[in-house]
Amino acid sequence: MFDQGDVLAGTKFRTVYFYEPIMIDQNEKVKTLPTAFWTDLHSLVAGLTEKKRQVIFFGRDIEGEARTEISPATDYFYLDRRRPGQDWPDAKGTDGAHGTLASKGVVASLHEPAYLLPVSSTPYFAMMRSSAGPTTSAIARWLNIVLDLEKVGDRLELRAVTRGDQMARLGKAQSATKLHIKILPGAMQSEEPQGRFGKALKEAQSVSYGSVSVDMTISYGNVEPDDAGGQELIRDVKELLNASTTFRKAEATVIVENEEGELVRDKIDFLRDRITVRQQIGADADEEPTPTVVLDAMFEAIREFRQEL
Numbered sequence: 001m002f003d004q005g006d007v008l009a010g011t012k013f014r015t016v017y018f019y020e021p022i023m024i025d026q027n028e029k030v031k032t033l034p035t036a037f038w039t040d041l042h043s044l045v046a047g048l049t050e051k052k053r054q055v056i057f058f059g060r061d062i063e064g065e066a067r068t069e070i071s072p073a074t075d076y077f078y079l080d081r082r083r084p085g086q087d088w089p090d091a092k093g094t095d096g097a098h099g100t101l102a103s104k105g106v107v108a109s110l111h112e113p114a115y116l117l118p119v120s121s122t123p124y125f126a127m128m129r130s131s132a133g134p135t136t137s138a139i140a141r142w143l144n145i146v147l148d149l150e151k152v153g154d155r156l157e158l159r160a161v162t163r164g165d166q167m168a169r170l171g172k173a174q175s176a177t178k179l180h181i182k183i184l185p186g187a188m189q190s191e192e193p194q195g196r197f198g199k200a201l202k203e204a205q206s207v208s209y210g211s212v213s214v215d216m217t218i219s220y221g222n223v224e225p226d227d228a229g230g231q232e233l234i235r236d237v238k239e240l241l242n243a244s245t246t247f248r249k250a251e252a253t254v255i256v257e258n259e260e261g262e263l264v265r266d267k268i269d270f271l272r273d274r275i276t277v278r279q280q281i282g283a284d285a286d287e288e289p290t291p292t293v294v295l296d297a298m299f300e301a302i303r304e305f306r307q308e309l
Contacts, residue, residue, distance in 0.1 A: 012285045016277045016301035017127045018161040026153030038118040042066045042075045055145045057138040058192040064142050079134045080111035117298045126298050132190045136243050161275045166268050173254035175230020178219040182249035195236035247271050275308050277301035
């Protein structure tokens with residue numbers, strides 16, 4: 001199911017991503033989240049009806065649950081994205097004949113999962129998803145809906161965790177003048193970008209049915225962008241960085257104010273310092289990815305992640 005990784009010596013490896021939830025109020029000010037944010041969220045989601053745990057994101061049903069596993073003993077969140085019937089693979093029945101899953105009566109529906117596991121004593125969480133599971137944007141949307149943030153005018157954003165100060169530098173930028181992104185084949189297949197740059201990347205990759213890498217650059221050159229154009233490019237940078245897309249390159253040139261109050265250009269290389277962990281899942285490639293198998297792997301990734309903090 002988790003087929004977005006390498007197979008090495010019969011074993012599957014997956015990428016575990018790390019994010020920090022950031023609460024922003026209606027005045028665009030960052031609010032401090034309570035230390036018990038994840039515990040409170042787990043209790044809240046556990047008490048919601050099934051209907052209130054469902055959202056529609058770009059026409060796809062996304063449903064989430066607050067779960068508790070016995071081994072390993074932990075609370076976590078499970079989200080899934082329902083696959084349309086036309087995407088179902090065929091199956092081989094006990095009679096040896098091939099046919100559709102529906103004709104074999106094997107399952108009622110198929111769902112692509114994402115696991116969210118809070119990193120204890122930190123504001124961060126780890127995320128592992130199937131190749132067609134809920135995207136980071138879909139997960140952020142689900143969190144905003146279940147928290148009912150629209151009532152108070154707040155919003156929750158998910159920001160990728162980096163080793164350095166790249167995201168802080170991006171946050172201080174007034175605009176961007178250049179963006180250079182290179183993505184691997186299939187990287188945009190399950191993403192639903194809202195920014196124009198992300199949409200252009202996805203469209204370019206779809207020309208060859210997602211089987212090629214795409215290297216795209218947008219640049220104002222020596223011309224200073226107007227406020228609207230530069231700020232829109234900043235939003236596109238943030239959206240792409242916070243997606244679970246696999247990059248070969250992720251660089252941006254931004255305009256910031258230095259200590260003397262002058263506007264200067266700052267080139268940021270995001271890929272070099274974004275924290276992700278490639279983690280073995282199970283004993284071999286055919287082992288069923290049960291919650292126990294997935295969570296054990298995620299705890300191993302978290303142990304490595306803590307060494308980077």
